Amino acid sequence: MCSNTVYVQNPDIALREEDESGSLLFNPDSGEVLVINDTGRFIWDLCEKGSSISKIVKQFNKEYENLPENLEEEISDYLTIMTKGAFVASS
Numbered sequence: 425m426c427s428n429t430v431y432v433q434n435p436d437i438a439l440r441e442e443d444e445s446g447s448l449l450f451n452p453d454s455g456e457v458l459v460i461n462d463t464g465r466f467i468w469d470l471c472e473k474g475s476s477i478s479k480i481v482k483q484f485n486k487e488y489e490n491l492p493e494n495l496e497e498e499i500s501d502y503l504t505i506m507t508k509g510a511f512v513a514s515s
Contacts, residue, residue: 431503431512432474439468449511456509470509471512477503 438450449458449464460468466487470480481496492498506512 426428428476429514430476431507431514433468433471433512434510437511439484440511448498451510452477454510458506458511464498467499467506468511 434451436452438452440448440450442448446459446461447468449468450456450462451458466484467480470483475483477496477499480499484491484495484499503512503514507514
């Protein structure tokens, strides 16, 4: 995946906050539910108006410490899952 690809939330997805440790995303077109933790929610929120992997990595570096060396790869893998489930779209 190109780190400049822009990912944006699918506007049909419903978000339900479960508790302080997680949320649910529901895709009404497929019936698929995705459980996301705080990290996944952080990425989800960044995709609200569109965000690239490089922009997401920069935001992680601003907000968190002690990040894994393969952060960009982990974000890319997560966005692949989100894209396959049609929770986000890429362009």
